[in-house]
Amino acid sequence: MPARLRRSRHLSWFAHMGAVYLFHDLYGYLMEMSPDIASMIEAFDDGVDTEETIKYYDGKFGDADPRRFVDVLSSHAVLVEPNEDEIEALWAFVPIKAKWNVWQRREDRLTLWTAWGENPVQQLFLDPEETAIWDAFTGEKRLIEMRHHYDNDKLIGLVRKLVHSDVQALKLSMMPWSMYAKRPSLAPAYLSSTMPYPRWQPNTPVPPAVALDTYHTQTISNADDQFDHTETTLSHLLRVPHPALANRTYGHALVDALAARGAIPEGNVRVLEIGAGLGYVARDVIARLRATGRTVDYTIVELAPALAAAQKQRLGADAKWIEGDALTAAVPAGAFDLVISNEMVGDLPAKQMSRVDIGLELAGTGTADPVKVRAVSPLAEACNLDDAPEPFYLQTGAFELVARIGKWLAPGGTAVVTEFGDTSAWPKLSTHLDHPELSTHFGHLQQVARGESLEAKIEFVIDLLDVDRTQQGLATTRSHFRALRALAAHVDVDLPKIGYTRELLEHTVAGKLDLNNVGDLRFDRIEDRLMGLVPHEFKALVAKKPS
Ligand SMILES: C[S@@+](CC[C@H](N)C(=O)[O-])C[C@H]1O[C@@H](n2cnc3c(N)ncnc32)[C@H](O)[C@@H]1O
Known part of the structure; x- marks a missing residue:
């Protein structure tokens, strides 16, 4: 380890929901780290004694040894020797185009468009020579091999502009892309990662996560923007007649699927939708039911005032609203033939717990103690919890909703609860949105539904809707x-x-x-990726109340 190290002069910091990220503006490396390690990097400043600094931080990161961090940081050129020429070091690297570029070519000029996170959209204009250099970035040649073909200042200047966190169009790699093409698992994650979060300064507070319970009432202000930009749902992407649905919309296909399963009565159909977003599913369910000669009473339970307003504008007199939290709202019992909850249970409260809280061994063995489980959530008693990871999330809000749905259904009625999740995978927290969201353990929902005397099965949403998987x-x-x-x-x-x-x-x-x-x-x-979503990861609980 060099006797003295300083911090690179090309670092950018970002933070999102309690996490801190370092972006190296010369290489495009991305590292997630805790704020106290960010403070340590800051402390290296223009150059300090390496051993003294390591000693100072000893014990400050819990059990972790600061020497290990310093090692990793210097091997990634985050910490460098005080007199190191950071730019000269770049020539040994291979420029590889980043994964999510947006560009337009007009004759011999390229324009790059960037829109990271909430930053203003920017254009970067490449002149003909820069465009030729861009075309020469095949991911195979080291910069030094390109040195003789292009003006050196122009080449390195362009690389620096393109790699910088403001643009993120290029990454510098130790290895040519062909090395990884055959072994994708060896490719370092930063080569395909980007940083869309807001900038941050070390030694300032990290923006906390928005609480799950206040988000929908307070945070959503622009309804359309919410679905077009922030939190796009599968039903939102499929709100237009879609070739993968034989030119039907999501709502149309949902009605067809339920009708084919004998789940929709003739005559008047009483529908309850919980969390209706912009109201497109409601619009299309109502239209399809009417088109098949039925009449419809449509009721929506909606928590977010901005979304309720958007729904009212879209649906007018076609629906009634119960505004408030579906877990507490007064909804008549036994009054609905069809209950739809589309991509909303992941927003409901869940509890993060340790295995020991429910009487399991940390080592992964043991049987859950029913008394302890009941104390957390009486409904969870219906679930097999023995295989819980450490720590784990229990979707107590979703369990309550399933139980409430069971009460709201009329005898013979059917409920469809869709969400991102899996049959037996425990809920995972995703933080890429502006609020925390959990994937859903559908096995648990099914067990809770059965515990409430419903007949319940789990289907892939794309199969339920008969999505053409080949598109x-x-x-x-x-x-x-x-x-x-x-x-x-x-x-x-x-x-x-x-x-x-x-x-x-x-x-x-x-x-x-x-x-x-x-x-x-x-x-x-389409089953693997549609816009930003992974359609095959969406599941549906289809639950029927016996007649
Ligand atoms: C991710 S959006 C899905 C919207 C729509 N169903 C769709 O498929 O696009 C979740 C919806 O549930 C609503 N929501 C979230 N929590 C709720 C709660 N506790 N009670 C009622 N509605 C809720 C949200 O305001 C929003 O309308």
């Missing part, structure tokens, strides 16, 4: 799509956030934009 859909991230949308707006094309197939996208931009000159457009199998 291909556009793969995006939020920032990628925001940049693409800005690019399109520039030529007066409105790109609504729908689940684009190539044909849908071509149709939308027809006459205004030649997609051959626009990238990166990746189309994956």
Whole structure:
């Protein structure tokens, strides 16, 4: 280890929901770390004695040895020798294009569009020589091998601009891409990661996570933006007649699927929807039921005032509203033939717990103690909890909702509860949204439903809706799509956030934009990726109350 080290002059910091990230603006490395390690990096400043600094931080990171961190940080050029020429070091690296670029080519010039997180959309114009350099970034050659072909200042200047966290169009790699193409698991994660979160300064407070219980009443202010940008649902992407649904919408396909299962009575149908978002599912369920000669009484329970307002605008007199929390709202019992809860149970409160809280061994053995389980949630007694990881989440809010749905259903009625989740995987916390959200353990929901005397089974949403698995859909991230949308707006094309197939996208931009000159457009199998979602990971609990 060098006797003295200083902090690189090319570091950017970001923070999101309690986590802190370092972005190395010369390489595009991304590292998540705790705020106290960020403070240590700051302390290296313009150069300090390495051993003294390690000694000072000894014991400050719990059991972790600061020497290990210093080691990793210096091998990633976050800490460097005081007189090191940081730019000269770049020549040994291989420039590899990042994964979520948005660009447009006009003759011999390329324009890059970036829209990281909430930052303003920006364009970066490459001149013809820079465009030629961009085209030469094949992911195979080290910069030093390109040195003789291009003006050196221009080459290194462009690399620095493209790698910087403001742009994130390029990464520098130790190894050529072909090394990893055959062994994708060896590719370092930063090569395909991007940083969309807000900037942060070390030694300042880290923005905390928004609490799960206050989010929907207070935080959602712009309803359309919520679904178009912040939290897109599968039903939102499929709110237009979609080729993968034989040109039906999500709501249409849902009614068809339930009708085919004999779950919808003739005559008048009483529907309750819980958490209706922008009201598109409601709009299409009502229309499909009416189109099949039925009449509809549609009631919506909605917690977020901004979303209730959007629903009222969309549905007018076609629905009634019960505004408030579905876990406490007064909803008539035994009064609904159909209950729909689409992609909302993941928003409900859950408890983070330790195995020992319910009488299990930390080592992974033991049987849950029913008395302890009942004390946490009487409904959880119906669930097999013995295989809980450490720590684990118990979706107590979702359990309560399933039990309440059981009471609201009329005899013979059916409920559909969809969400992102799996049959037997324990809930995982995702933090990429602006609020914490859990994946759903559908096995538990099924056990709770059965405990409430419902007949319950679990289906893949894409199978329930009869999605054509062979079709291909556009793969995006939020920032990628925001940049693409800005690019399109520039030529007066409105790109609504729908689940684009190539044909849908071509149709939308027809006459205004030649997609051959626009990238990166990746189309994956719809079941694996549609925009930012992974459709095969959505499941449905279909529960029927015996007649
Ligand atoms: C992720 S959105 C899904 C919206 C819509 N069903 C869809 O498929 O697009 C969750 C919806 O549930 C609502 N919601 C969340 N928690 C709720 C609660 N406790 N009671 C009632 N509605 C709730 C939200 O306001 C929002 O309308």
